[in-house]
Structure formats: structure tokens, C-alpha cells
Amino acid sequence: MKYLFCFLLIFGCQKKVETTSPNTETLATDSPAKSPTLYFQKTLRDCLDGQMEKAICFETLEFHLANGANINGLDDSMLALPPVHWAILGNNKEMFDFLIAKGAGVNTKSEGKIYPGMTPIAFIKHLEKDGRKFNPLMEEELKRKGGR
DSSP, X not given: OHHHHHHHHHHOOOOOOEEEXXXXXXXXXXXXXXXXXXXXXXXXXXXXXXXXXXXXXXXXXXXXXXXXXXXXXXXXXXXOOOHHHHHHHXXXXXXXXXXXXXXXXXXXXXXXXXSTTOOHHHHHHXXXXXXXXXXXXXXXXXXXXXXX
């Protein structure tokens, strides 16, 4: 809980965010603060990289969602991946399940230059062609929920 307090103390105040499309957000030009979606994405990547304790990860992600983060929002890297794609890339079934349970889209597409227009299943198939292995339960769950 002390970590969440520190996080709120540092990042609690945010200015207005301009939305350009349903899945992307840009920073207000006069604001140094990032949008809740970009904080959500940063936290997600930190969790997947092992930089945060698991309990703190999920608590912080819940906080961002409760404060307006878009569960399908794209990250601000050149990959422009939605959260489910990051969980797949990290082969993290627990994070994948969390995101799906919170309403992440099973057909949300990436928009970056490297993996353009890929749904989560297409993303898995593309990475498997490069020799990557993934938990097969993720693809099964996507299909069960209507993923293509």
C-alpha cells in the first residue's frame, strides 16, 4: 500500500488529455503529465519486465483503469501495441488473463510500423513464424472469446 501512496503522490495530478481516436491518446501540449492510458502502458511493461512486485503490478493497473486508462489503448512506442499484445509478447498468461477479465479486446489491432494491423491471434501467428513459443492457452482463450 505504501507503494501505491508514493505513486499517487508523484503521479496523482494530471491535466486534460486530447483524444485522437478510440485507441490512442496524445498528451496535452501544455502538460508534462502523461495520460492515464500511457501510465497504464508503462506500468504494464514494467510488470512484464519484472521491475515491479506482482501484487503491486495488479493493484497499480487497477488504479489506472479506475482513473480512465483505456484497456485497449496503444503504447507510445514505435510498436504501438495494445496491452494484450504486450502480455502475449511477454508470454505472460497471468497478465493476459487479467487484461481479458478487465475487458481487453480480443480483436484490437496494433498500429505500429513493425506489426501493423495485427489482432492478438495474428500477432501470435506472426511471432511463431519467427520461432517464438507461446502458452497455447492464450490463443485458445482468444478464439473462445471470438478472436480472429
